[in-house]
Amino acid sequence: MSLSLISDLTDLCLQIAGLESDLKEITSLLEKCERQRVRDVLTQEHKKIEKELAQKRQQKLQQAKKDSGDKTDTTLKGYTVKINNYGAFLRIIGWDQSDKFVKIYITLKGVHTIPAENVEANFTERGFNVLVKDLDGKNHQMTVNNLLFPIIVAESSKKIKTDMVLIMCKKKSAKKWECLTQAEKQSKEKDKPNMNENADPSEGLMSMLKKIYTDGDDEMKRSINKAWVESQDKKGKADDLDF
Incomplete structure (x- = not known):
């Protein structure tokens, strides 16, 4: 790898680390925030950082591909399809939990037919990124950056099943999750009526x-x-x- 590529990759890693720290701090502020106007501002900034973080991670993958002669060039071929929960291929169909884990079920037709090393899952304290490489000539990617509570990165993992990737997020605490992401919680709280019995x-x-x-x-x-x-x-x- 050339010195310029190493420099670019290092710079991207630093930017990603900074954005992850910003995202973590804003998430912490959202959990403590009581004023709706302030919450709305923080939510917009949260989405902005999430988008920028996803772009930087994709740039990092592209920079890594430039390393001549490594296996990434041969396995990460074709184009990448980034898909959210409502995508036609890679999508979350459900989730459940135990005292120790939150399990997210992601469907992708034919994922069990490709080499296991073509399915990558990377975890952060409040999210995960799934990258499926070279399935029917395409790469498929899903990123979730706003899980409801922190997880233990080192003890989180993935499992490949028929037409499905199972994401196992190890809970940092045994508390029950009322929803999967912070965004879902904010949406529910925004629509929830004020039930204060003592209020006028x-x-x-x-x-x-x-x-x-x-x-x-x-x-x-x-x-x-x-x-x-x-x-x-x-x-x-x-x-x-x-x-």
């Missing part, structure tokens, strides 16, 4: 109206403004009668 019902209504007003279009805002003015008029007339 009128405050909950006002909060809901403010959200509808903020998210609504011009027509919705005009309707809410009109309803508010009419309610204030009625309240004023009632106060006059009481007096």
